[in-house]
Amino acid sequence: MSIAKNFLLWIVCLSFVCAPRARAQDTELHFVTWKPEASQVWDQAVRDFERQNVGVKIVREIAPQSSTQIHDLLAQKLKNRDARLDVFFMDTIWPAEFASAGWALPLDRYFHAAERNEFLKAPILANQYRGQIYGVPLFIDAGLLYYRKDLLKKHALTPPRTWRELVEQAKTIRVRERDPHLVGFSGQFKQYEGLICNMMEYILSNGGALWDDKRLASLLDQPAALEAVRFVRDQIIGEISHRGVLAYEEPESLALFTQGRAIFHRNWPYAWKIANDPEQSRVAGNIGMMLLPGFTGSGVAALGGWQLGVSRFSRKPDLAWRFVAFMTSIENQKRIALATGRAPTRVALYDDREITDRIPHLNSLLETFKRAAPRPMTPVYVPLSNIMQRYFSSVLAVPNTDIQKRAALTARDMNRVLDLVREKNIP
Numbered sequence: 001m002s003i004a005k006n007f008l009l010w011i012v013c014l015s016f017v018c019a020p021r022a023r024a025q026d027t028e029l030h031f032v033t034w035k036p037e038a039s040q041v042w043d044q045a046v047r048d049f050e051r052q053n054v055g056v057k058i059v060r061e062i063a064p065q066s067s068t069q070i071h072d073l074l075a076q077k078l079k080n081r082d083a084r085l086d087v088f089f090m091d092t093i094w095p096a097e098f099a100s101a102g103w104a105l106p107l108d109r110y111f112h113a114a115e116r117n118e119f120l121k122a123p124i125l126a127n128q129y130r131g132q133i134y135g136v137p138l139f140i141d142a143g144l145l146y147y148r149k150d151l152l153k154k155h156a157l158t159p160p161r162t163w164r165e166l167v168e169q170a171k172t173i174r175v176r177e178r179d180p181h182l183v184g185f186s187g188q189f190k191q192y193e194g195l196i197c198n199m200m201e202y203i204l205s206n207g208g209a210l211w212d213d214k215r216l217a218s219l220l221d222q223p224a225a226l227e228a229v230r231f232v233r234d235q236i237i238g239e240i241s242h243r244g245v246l247a248y249e250e251p252e253s254l255a256l257f258t259q260g261r262a263i264f265h266r267n268w269p270y271a272w273k274i275a276n277d278p279e280q281s282r283v284a285g286n287i288g289m290m291l292l293p294g295f296t297g298s299g300v301a302a303l304g305g306w307q308l309g310v311s312r313f314s315r316k317p318d319l320a321w322r323f324v325a326f327m328t329s330i331e332n333q334k335r336i337a338l339a340t341g342r343a344p345t346r347v348a349l350y351d352d353r354e355i356t357d358r359i360p361h362l363n364s365l366l367e368t369f370k371r372a373a374p375r376p377m378t379p380v381y382v383p384l385s386n387i388m389q390r391y392f393s394s395v396l397a398v399p400n401t402d403i404q405k406r407a408a409l410t411a412r413d414m415n416r417v418l419d420l421v422r423e424k425n426i427p
Contacts, residue, residue: 136269184240
């Protein structure tokens with residue numbers, strides 16, 4: 001072999017040894033999420049996880065904001081056994097359905113009992129089905145009433161303890177303020193899952209219920225529920241709110257309040273931070289927050305919240321769990337709470353000094369979260385919800401609707417779904 005050829009071979013070998021090796025193809029983990037309030041916090045969390053897990057790339061699919069639309073997107077992927085889906089957000093009402101359908105991976109071998117004890121009890125129970133656990137709670141929600149402290153003080157009014165008192169105060173303030181753009185109340189009355197939460201709060205606080213969980217029978221045609229629905233239609237929608245609220249989810253209803261155009265507002269805990277941020281709210285510093293009113297006694301708050309689950313069809317369940325554990329860790333929940341006002345699910349954070357200093361009202365909500373009413377757990381919740389959404393939406397939107405007749409038809413349809421549960425003996 002010539003000297004020239006030897007030299008060329010030496011150069012080639014040296015280049016191979018000394019040159020940095022090309023990075024292997026990243027292992028992708030697909031995560032279905034929604035557009036968060038503080039995107040930089042989530043971006044940082046993902047970067048931190050990727051840095052700690054070299055060679056892993058989190059691929060995020062941003063789902064619609066609506067709980068109903070996210071559910072439909074996930075259901076389609078999971079029905080199709082989409083192996084590209086690894087981790088996903090779940091609303092507090094989905095674990096039973098996803099578990100019963102065989103879509104969510106049981107997490108018992110990862111999420112041990114000792115660690116579950118570090119979380120609030122209500123969201124842990126909401127993630128269990130037939131003795132197994134299918135999700136890890138990331139943050140918890142409960143319905144709250146926000147109000148304009150400045151307006152109540154100006155008109156010598158104290159925060160309302162009943163829904164009827166709230167209506168009377170709203171009427172009084174609107175008359176005295178003479179502001180044609182000011183409405184009395186802003187809530188979530190669009191036909192979606194949030195409508196169920198809102199209406200359940202009225203019905204339960206009047207002594208009613210959506211359905212009897214033991215007899216598996218609808219209760220929407222009973223007097224307590226009928227009276228509550230009629231009150232919302234005639235006294236809230238038709239009296240102190242404009243009809244635009246019939247198309248409002250959380251963002252739209254909160255925007256009306258932060259623009260200074262609503263006296264009272266129902267929302268989740270996250271709204272506090274936005275309503276008191278001068279860059280986002282015209283009424284920052286003038287906001288009060290309290291438990292929801294009732295009719296004769298205490299009000300009832302719907303339990304809400306979101307958790308992370310793992311697809312049963314994921315080819316990377318161990319890695320998916322590592323990501324879930326990281327995102328729901330005490331450090332990450334603290335970061336999310338400080339940035340967004342979202343209430344954490346880890347009990348220890350309610351005694352965290354930095355959180356209590358920056359979100360002083362959070363600790364006072366702990367009892368609210370413990371007492372919040374969950375929507376009944378069942379694997380057939382979604383068809384029941386769809387039936388109830390159509391009923392509530394139609395009777396609230398049309399003033400002359402015969403509520404009793406529509407409720408009877410709705411109860412009949414709900415009972416048909418509940419009969420299927422009874423026949424198959426599904427708990």
